[in-house]
Amino acid sequence: MNSVERLVHMANQIATNLATDAAPVAAVADHIQQFWDPRMKKMIFAHGTAGLSPVAAAAISLLADAQNGA
Amino acid sequence: MTYQPQNDFGTPESRSDETVSLTIDGRNVTVPAGTSVMRAAAEKGTSIPKLCATDSVKSFGSCRLCLVEIDGRRGTPASCTTPVEPGMVVRTQTPHLAKLRKGVMELYISDHPLDCLTCAANGDCELQDQAGAVGLRDVRYDVQATHLGQEKDHSNPYFDFDPSKCIACSRCIRACDEVQGTLALTMEGRGWGSKISAGLASDNFLESECVSCGACVQACPTATLVEKKVVEVGTPERSVVTTCAYCGVGCTFRAEMRGEQLVRMVPYKDGKANRGHSCVKGRFAWGYAQHQERILKPMIRKSISDPWREVEWDEAFAYTASELKRISAKYGRNALGGITSSRCTNEETFLVQKLIRAGFGNNNVDTCARVCHSPTGYGLKTTFGTSAGTQDFDSVEDTDVILIIGANPTDGHPVFASRMKRRLRGQDGRPGAKLIVIDPRRTDIVRSPHIEAQHHLPLRPGTNVAVLTAMAHVIVTEGLADEAFIRERCDWDEYSHWAEFVSQARNSPENLQPVTLVDAEELRAAARLYATGGNGAIYYGLGVTEHSQGSSTVMAIANLAMATGNIGRRGVGVNPLRGQNNVQGACDMGSFPHELAGYRHISDGNARKLFEDDWGVTLDPEPGLRIPNMLDAAVDGVFKALYCQGEDILQSDPNTAHVSAGLAAMECVIVHDLFLNETANYAHIFLPGSTFLEKNGTFTNAERRIQPVRKVMTPMNGLEDWEVTQRLAQAMGLDWNYTHPSEIMDEIARLTPTFAGVSFARLDEVGSLQWPVTADAPDGSPIMHVDGFVRGKGKFVVTDYVPTDEKTGPRFPLLLTTGRILSQYNVGAQTRRTENVAWHPEDLLEIHPVDAEDRGVKSGDWVKLASRAGETTLRATVTDRVAPGVVYTTFHHAVTQANVVTTDFSDWATNCPEYKVTAVQISASNGPTEWQEEYEALSTRSRRVETGIAAE
Ligand code: SF4
């Protein structure tokens, strides 16, 4: 796995484990916001949503929008 | 201060709340009911002569030296076996007693060699003292030769057994039995002629069941069992109380010294974690501190293919600072980072993370807890609100059901295991606690002398969450949940949501059995026992955390404890057994990239401001890189410099090939350690470290207990570790001027609410403190969440079982799980440099007879262990401790490099690596793998020092 693939894998893993949360997309976005360093976030934003599960993809988009909006 | 052994009160303390008053030698004495006359006298400073009694074990009454006279009683009862009674009138010294005692001593001495002047225990021998105390001047009996002239047993590397000096008092047997719980010793023959032996008469200590804890040596009143070191250097002349630097139990010791030379480490009776007990590591395995391979001078080199060049400290600091500045200027400040050590003190750890946050200007700081208990931090914080265990160790004394999951306490946390065993065996008529063990292996505690687990659930590695969810299913669907507790303490809606989830038919034990391989009926019975058996306490270890669902498992454990009301009082709780001595402290001190000291998120503006004002800097509000992320970033070419204090990530972290690629891609790797460890093969700068004997500071153990570490000798390398970090910071231009670690603790206390009341002065006064230490709890907090959870309402979190991505298949059909053993510690850098290698000279692969036979493997054969990540070779041992389909090994030896085969799958929430599950294949082997050979060559090359002599 190279670094981007690993990030995709991690995001999916987080999404799977938070699937039972009341608001999974927000929970995944919050988790990534809290624990990933800026470069990791930037890398996955640049990578886009390929290979991401629907919840992970939605969470990444949510974060990316918030980042751009800010 | 001259040498004094710790006071011996003769018999154990009574825990009764009732008191009894009596008169001893005309003085009034009031003691708890159940106290012996001997102890009552000793507490008033009257020592009654004694030989077979000592306060670590129950009295036995065999030597008849402690006789006293009691008004209204016939004869002369033994004071060690006579409990006090109200109004008793006792005399300890009369002419009649003196005569009787002299007679007893005469008998003993007539069967004892009279070589006191040349005896190792001369001056520290109770037989000698008592002969003096009773005024023995000559011996009328002929010399008896019951014990004299027997051969010594030198087999144990740390203590000798000289049976000729034995007085058959049985203190050693009782200590092994009651204190350690191993029952390695037996007494043959009867009365006067009885002889002690380890196991069978034909066994020696090394080959017996003995685990070398030293309890018998401590209990022995003569030189029969004596430390080899005392034989070698003589008896100590002073002592300093300090804390063991090995495991998270945090035993308190007296370092007994002769000048600057350490003679022995003796467990301290007033130590609140260990209560006078020890294990082989803390008691004996400290020889690494003076090992010839220790590096004492700083060394630098331009490239890792160059030999090392020794330099003075000044040059080392100047060079290191210039390299860090160069890299920061060239690649940006985020190219720098560091790793704090769970073996160093709180003060040292705090300084390293401060250097990174305030000096490097980023949050790229992590610690080895990443690879062990980071899921504990995440899981317990989410559910309860604090990243730590809920109880003190004493709490186990009030536990009725002990549930151990993914922990092997007799090997990993031996002194606490002994305390657990005491409770499991019952005492003084009180029945023992019940035991449930959830572990793929049949660990020692499942079946040991006088202990048999009620339930052992040998699950398939990687299915912890499924097993715990199934237990929750049983508890909820059978109506065993403690709803009153939940309504009062937890969020009811969250509970309902969780209860509904676990109640689903798909989560029943029967339905999950094919996944977990745990018998459904057995699981149901275990769940019922935990829920209804009285006070239930959960103890867990790395078998819980080191999984892709490590954090989920911690939360599943917390759910179970809340659902059954097992939180917030003595005897219950959720207790992570921490690996390294200060892993709790390292986490508390802000070693994680997203958290400041005291577990406050770096994005929390108020917390940040506190630090910014104190330190006079601006902090980056974004989390930094975790260790695996640092390595990825290094491979990507953007992470270039690492300051690594007291950790050996190349050996301890998973997927060695990836770690070495990351390290090799950096331009400046600074290793600050005692030895040229494996990571140092990739280092450009080596800063020699100091041992726990050479510095002041504090460690925090698994029960949140902050304990002093005290300097007993001058650092051989010249500087304590905190001084090294400070000098480096100064070289980088930071204005740091600490003159003593106590000032660092003052800063920690100022910036961390849970440490508000901690200071060196307070610790000196009370011995130790369990955080939180606040205005509300000035003496600390042995038990947490007493009147409600720290986060407010306890939070139930739904934890759905997600199988790991690491799957067995035709090429890799077996599951490898890893662990450790008693005599070795972590990557073994310390213990391999002690005589402990006598017990564990190499890592072995445990394999079930069926799997072994399929592959034509026998015990002792070399086998190749291969996974998707890599392969290594080691020797096999065939045993049914592991289930079919599962293999197990330790990772204490660098040559084995078990982590060559572990993968970089990790916990979803924290990136804690999944050490406990790797799909592997085993095959016959004809020698070391290519990796092992190449690595061996690299190590040799990399350890050259310019003088031409290899350092290791
Ligand atoms: S060292 Fe410990 S285990 Fe060994 S015989 Fe003595 S008390 Fe028992």
Ligand code: SF4
């Ligand atoms: S070895 Fe020591 S403790 Fe054991 S019976 Fe002999 S004298 Fe007593």
Ligand code: SF4
């Ligand atoms: S149990 Fe742990 S802290 Fe105690 S002596 Fe052994 S290694 Fe040291």
Ligand code: FES
């Ligand atoms: S000390 Fe009491 S009988 Fe030995």
